[in-house]
Amino acid sequence: MKKYNMREMVFCFVFLASLFLNNAGVTGQADNTGFVNIDCGLPANSSYKDASSTLTYISDAQFIDTGTNHNISVEYVTPTLSPHYLNVRSFDTGVRNCYTIKSLVSGLKYLVRATFLYGNYDGLNKGVIFDLHIGVNYWKTVNISDPGKTTIAEVMFVAPVDYIQVCLVNTGSGTPFISSLDLRPMKSSLYPSANSSQSLALVRRLNAGPTDSTILRYPDDPHDRMWEPWSNVPYWTEITTTSHIQNLPNDLFEVPSAVLQTAVIPVNSSEIQFFWEVDPVDKDPSYMANLHISELMQLTANQKREFNITLNDAMWYNSSFSPDYLYSDAIYGLRPFHGSQRYNVSLTATANSTLPPILNAVELFIVLPVSAIPSDSGDVSAINAIKSSYQIKKNWNGDPCAPKTYAWEGLNCSYAVSGSPRITVLNLASSGLVGGITNAFANLKALQTLDLSYNNLSGLIPDVLSQLPSLSVLDLTGNNLNGSIPPGLLKKSQDGSLTLRVGNNVNLCSDGTSCNQSKKKSNNSTIAIAIIVPIVVVVILAAVGILIIYKYKKRPGSMSTTVNPNNTEFSTGTSTVDSSLKLENRQFTYNELKQITHNFQREIGRGGFGIVYSGLVDGTQVAVKVHRNTSTKEAKEFMVEAQHLTKIHHKHLVSLIGYCKDENCFALVLEYMSEGSLEDHLRGRAAGTWPLTWRDRIRIALESAQGLEYLHKGCNPPLIHRDVKPNNILLNARLEAKIADFGMSKAFNSNNDTHISTNHVVGTHGYVDPEYHMTYQLTEKSDVYSFGVVLLQIVTGQPAIIQGTGPESGVMTLIQWVRQRLARGNIESVVDARMQWQQEEITTVTFILVTVAPVPVRITTWIQVTLARTALVRWNSTLVQFHWSVAQ
Numbered sequence: 001m002k003k004y005n006m007r008e009m010v011f012c013f014v015f016l017a018s019l020f021l022n023n024a025g026v027t028g029q030a031d032n033t034g035f036v037n038i039d040c041g042l043p044a045n046s047s048y049k050d051a052s053s054t055l056t057y058i059s060d061a062q063f064i065d066t067g068t069n070h071n072i073s074v075e076y077v078t079p080t081l082s083p084h085y086l087n088v089r090s091f092d093t094g095v096r097n098c099y100t101i102k103s104l105v106s107g108l109k110y111l112v113r114a115t116f117l118y119g120n121y122d123g124l125n126k127g128v129i130f131d132l133h134i135g136v137n138y139w140k141t142v143n144i145s146d147p148g149k150t151t152i153a154e155v156m157f158v159a160p161v162d163y164i165q166v167c168l169v170n171t172g173s174g175t176p177f178i179s180s181l182d183l184r185p186m187k188s189s190l191y192p193s194a195n196s197s198q199s200l201a202l203v204r205r206l207n208a209g210p211t212d213s214t215i216l217r218y219p220d221d222p223h224d225r226m227w228e229p230w231s232n233v234p235y236w237t238e239i240t241t242t243s244h245i246q247n248l249p250n251d252l253f254e255v256p257s258a259v260l261q262t263a264v265i266p267v268n269s270s271e272i273q274f275f276w277e278v279d280p281v282d283k284d285p286s287y288m289a290n291l292h293i294s295e296l297m298q299l300t301a302n303q304k305r306e307f308n309i310t311l312n313d314a315m316w317y318n319s320s321f322s323p324d325y326l327y328s329d330a331i332y333g334l335r336p337f338h339g340s341q342r343y344n345v346s347l348t349a350t351a352n353s354t355l356p357p358i359l360n361a362v363e364l365f366i367v368l369p370v371s372a373i374p375s376d377s378g379d380v381s382a383i384n385a386i387k388s389s390y391q392i393k394k395n396w397n398g399d400p401c402a403p404k405t406y407a408w409e410g411l412n413c414s415y416a417v418s419g420s421p422r423i424t425v426l427n428l429a430s431s432g433l434v435g436g437i438t439n440a441f442a443n444l445k446a447l448q449t450l451d452l453s454y455n456n457l458s459g460l461i462p463d464v465l466s467q468l469p470s471l472s473v474l475d476l477t478g479n480n481l482n483g484s485i486p487p488g489l490l491k492k493s494q495d496g497s498l499t500l501r502v503g504n505n506v507n508l509c510s511d512g513t514s515c516n517q518s519k520k521k522s523n524n525s526t527i528a529i530a531i532i533v534p535i536v537v538v539v540i541l542a543a544v545g546i547l548i549i550y551k552y553k554k555r556p557g558s559m560s561t562t563v564n565p566n567n568t569e570f571s572t573g574t575s576t577v578d579s580s581l582k583l584e585n586r587q588f589t590y591n592e593l594k595q596i597t598h599n600f601q602r603e604i605g606r607g608g609f610g611i612v613y614s615g616l617v618d619g620t621q622v623a624v625k626v627h628r629n630t631s632t633k634e635a636k637e638f639m640v641e642a643q644h645l646t647k648i649h650h651k652h653l654v655s656l657i658g659y660c661k662d663e664n665c666f667a668l669v670l671e672y673m674s675e676g677s678l679e680d681h682l683r684g685r686a687a688g689t690w691p692l693t694w695r696d697r698i699r700i701a702l703e704s705a706q707g708l709e710y711l712h713k714g715c716n717p718p719l720i721h722r723d724v725k726p727n728n729i730l731l732n733a734r735l736e737a738k739i740a741d742f743g744m745s746k747a748f749n750s751n752n753d754t755h756i757s758t759n760h761v762v763g764t765h766g767y768v769d770p771e772y773h774m775t776y777q778l779t780e781k782s783d784v785y786s787f788g789v790v791l792l793q794i795v796t797g798q799p800a801i802i803q804g805t806g807p808e809s810g811v812m813t814l815i816q817w818v819r820q821r822l823a824r825g826n827i828e829s830v831v832d833a834r835m836q837w838q839q840e841e842i843t844t845v846t847f848i849l850v851t852v853a854p855v856p857v858r859i860t861t862w863i864q865v866t867l868a869r870t871a872l873v874r875w876n877s878t879l880v881q882f883h884w885s886v887a888q
């Protein structure tokens with residue numbers, strides 16, 4: 001506790017004062033005092049001058065766009081009632097409704113005051129309890145039980161941003177309403193306990209010994225605090241002076257002379273006592289109090305006024321106190337006090353004192369921690385621009401991200417330990433948005449996902465969206481957009497950093513130059529053109545050395561397959577559940593397995609893990625993979641994985657139909673893939689089949705890529721396959737590719753004879769990416785590297801590890817083999833000799849070779865292969881047309 005001595009400290013306020021004046025000058029909504037006086041519920045555009053305060057009150061319409069206006073019931077209208085109490089704005093929809101007052105200066109101190117008079121405005125004559133928030137922090141619980149009683153809430157705070165929101169929060173005990181809202185700029189030096197980490201919510205501000213019963217405020221108090229009259233007749237008597245009471249240059253409270261000119265002293269006693277009790281709506285409040293004390297009597301030489309001040313019988317101020325004549329003085333605390341239900345304060349004259357104690361005014365506050373930080377102000381203005389641009393009909397009120405409990409619907413935020421929350425996901429799918437895509441989206445600088453699908457958006461796609469550094473998903477599906485995909489977004493989409501969805505936009509032309517070529521039935525094909533052209537151009541430039549040397553010769557005797565350029569048979573679905581397999585995932589017993597496999601009669605495969613049998617479940621053929629030699633640890637992992645995998649369904653992943661796990665058996669029941677593995681086909685091991693055509697191969701590559709992408713992007717948590725290779729790409733009767741053994745490599749480290757698992761490296765030699773080898777850091781990029789090797793195998797028909805002959809003798813990886821041959825400019829010697837292919841297809845063949853082969857290191861490979869994958873996913877026969885147009 002501290003008394004400050006006014007005469008010794010001289011301090012200059014020039015800087016703060018000028019700041020204060022500047023602020024007053026720029027506050028457009030404020031009058032020349034810097035005050036903002038809002039009469040809530042007053043019709044829009046109306047205003048009036050309040051006779052007693054001389055301040056002009058304006059309608060609240062420009063500060064809020066929710067709520068409805070009401071007049072209070074006539075029986076509560078009295079001649080002395082301040083006019084701002086005559087009407088209210090109430091909020092019967094939305095949990096949180098907020099006023100926004102702009103033009104504050106971040107870092108400066110403000111006083112905000114809200115007043116409430118219920119006056120039975122709704123005719124329900126019911127009490128109501130609701131919360132007030134100041135910005136993103138709790139301020140006060142308002143408990144209205146007497147319809148004719150006015151309630152005043154006030155808070156002193158340091159503005160964290162250049163606007164402040166006052167929010168009324170419905171806590172389930174009636175409809176929040178408000179009568180008026182005032183904003184007062186304060187000098188930063190005043191009320192030092194209000195700082196950026198704590199605010200002061202007013203409990204009472206009492207003017208002891210007033211001459212009348214009105215609230216003292218502006219213009220008597222230049223800061224327009226409201227001082228309530230306070231007396232305690234007959235125990236206290238009032239003394240007054242007409243002399244002016246001085247504030248000091250460094251006064252921390254600047255209590256106006258009009259307040260200090262009146263005071264109380266006890267009657268027949270040497271003690272002034274008062275107390276307060278904790279309001280049950282305040283949960284364990286921490287209090288701060290100011291006692292304002294000035295001597296109003298000129299004391300003679302033998303007079304002495306000296307008293308001790310105690311709080312709950314402890315010395316509040318550590319020595320006895322004698323106020324100075326006609327100077328403001330105060331007892332105030334720097335540390336808040338709490339923990340009691342009742343606080344007794346007494347001012348007791350000391351033995352030497354000839355006069356009783358004196359008290360001029362009291363202020364009591366609750367300290368509010370500033371615990372939440374408002375959202376990034378750039379994000380806030382952007383999202384508000386979006387809100388008003390589309391007239392969004394959501395309960396979007398107050399701060400978008402904070403406090404977390406009231407974050408806006410349809411967006412996700414990131415909350416850093418320190419620093420402002422940022423909007424990272426904005427989902428406005430199916431929100432009835434009409435009009436163009438506003439550039440305001442590009443001001444949400446931390447945005448990662450923007451979903452605008454299935455609205456009625458029209459016009460061009462703004463390229464500024466490509467400047468969002470973290471944007472990784474942009475979904476514009478199902479709108480009415482036209483024009484072309486702008487180059488910035490196209491580039492990001494191609495390098496794999498952005499997932500761009502633009503399907504179902506009938507007027508969107510895709511490549512920006514030749515819209516008339518893309519009179520497509522399918523939107524997917526439209527995209528494919530846009531995506532593929534630049535890639536092909538780049539690839540062709542890169543491959544120019546090879547292409548010059550390479551001379552295409554139609555292979556004699558090859559089967560001539562006609563390619564229909566309009567054929568769009570390639571599926572681009574990403575998460576379709578295969579409808580042919582409607583079996584439930586289930587757990588089988590050993591006896592059931594025996595039945596399913598006809599007593600393990602027909603063996604269809606074998607490996608280090610065990611044996612695969614053919615079987616029948618409900619008339620559908622299945623593959624039963626029986627594992628052996630399993631430890632307890634493996635058994636546990638098996639259960640976790642199996643249960644996890646039963647939930648994953650994708651058209652291009654082999655479905656897990658069920659599993660068996662008991663002491664006798666340890667097996668997976670899988671979708672049956674009649675045509676075996678891609679490896680069998682590439683290596684010519686599949687009996688009685690023709691070598692795969694290039695079109696089959698590229699489709700299989702595409703389908704595997706989709707399955708892999710689903711594991712990486714569609715599963716939660718993402719699954720890393722860890723063993724992508726042609727052996728694990730299985731084909732069904734229609735030669736549709738499905739990835740097998742996904743997610744199981746963890747449970748089963750010895751799936752295959754060629755498996756290596758030394759030093760924790762899991763995978764198959766020739767497919768494991770070199771970085772994983774070096775670091776043991778497994779990411780989905782490792783799968784992508786392996787997939788790149790698969791792509792090379794698809795082109796070359798070669799194994800991943802090659803035993804070279806002649807000048808290429810020695811063991812080498814397929815990548816080395818391809819690079820050596822490409823370096824000699826010999827494409828023909830690289831491409832699988834058994835493959836039937838068309839001249840047109842040279843583009844894709846070259847493309848894959850050139851993008852995948854030369855780059856053995858993962859990081860670059862990731863980019864390259866993502867490129868390839870993007871192209872494959874988007875690939876369809878229109879590519880052929882493009883080859884022609886580009887080549888001409």
Ligand SMILES: *[C@@H]1O[C@H](CO)[C@@H](O)[C@H](O)[C@H]1NC(C)=O
Binds near residue numbers: 044045
């Ligand atoms: C209030 O004034 C603004 C601007 O002059 C005007 O656009 C608006 O329609 C007015 N509102 C009402 C309710 O009069």
Ligand SMILES: *[C@@H]1O[C@H](CO)[C@@H](O)[C@H](O)[C@H]1NC(C)=O
Binds near residue numbers: 069071
């Ligand atoms: C409130 O009363 C005033 C007249 O006193 C009237 O003009 C106004 O329309 C009323 N407002 C409402 C919301 O009923």
Ligand SMILES: *[C@@H]1O[C@H](CO)[C@@H](O)[C@H](O)[C@H]1NC(C)=O
Binds near residue numbers: 334
């Ligand atoms: C705010 O004031 C309190 C009490 O005086 C103090 O503990 C705290 O450090 C202050 N915070 C700042 C940011 O100055």
Ligand SMILES: *[C@@H]1O[C@H](CO)[C@@H](O)[C@H](O)[C@H]1NC(C)=O
Binds near residue numbers: 234235267268
């Ligand atoms: C103060 O003392 C006078 C005289 O003794 C007495 O009449 C009066 O009631 C006392 N007042 C109070 C409040 O005790």
Ligand SMILES: *[C@@H]1O[C@H](CO)[C@@H](O)[C@H](O)[C@H]1NC(C)=O
Binds near residue numbers: 144145281
């Ligand atoms: C609200 O105020 C009334 C009257 O003062 C009181 O009876 C009631 O307990 C209060 N409600 C809460 C939740 O504190």
Ligand SMILES: *[C@@H]1O[C@H](CO)[C@@H](O)[C@H](O)[C@H]1NC(C)=O
Binds near residue numbers: 275312313340342344
């Ligand atoms: C405050 O004073 C009252 C009345 O004298 C007494 O009953 C109570 O115990 C005191 N409270 C504290 C916390 O000292």
Ligand SMILES: *[C@@H]1O[C@H](CO)[C@@H](O)[C@H](O)[C@H]1NC(C)=O
Binds near residue numbers: 001
């Ligand atoms: C009162 O406290 C202040 C600092 O808190 C100290 O400087 C002063 O000596 C103390 N006075 C007495 C009488 O203890």
Ligand SMILES: *[C@@H]1O[C@H](CO)[C@@H](O)[C@H](O)[C@H]1NC(C)=O
Binds near residue numbers: 307308319348349
């Ligand atoms: C007032 O405080 C002083 C110094 O702390 C102490 O010596 C004295 O006894 C106190 N007087 C009373 C009446 O409590």
Ligand SMILES: *[C@@H]1O[C@H](CO)[C@@H](O)[C@H](O)[C@H]1NC(C)=O
Binds near residue numbers: 350351352
């Ligand atoms: C009271 O006054 C006498 C004489 O002025 C002084 O000696 C004594 O210390 C004072 N007592 C207190 C408690 O201040």
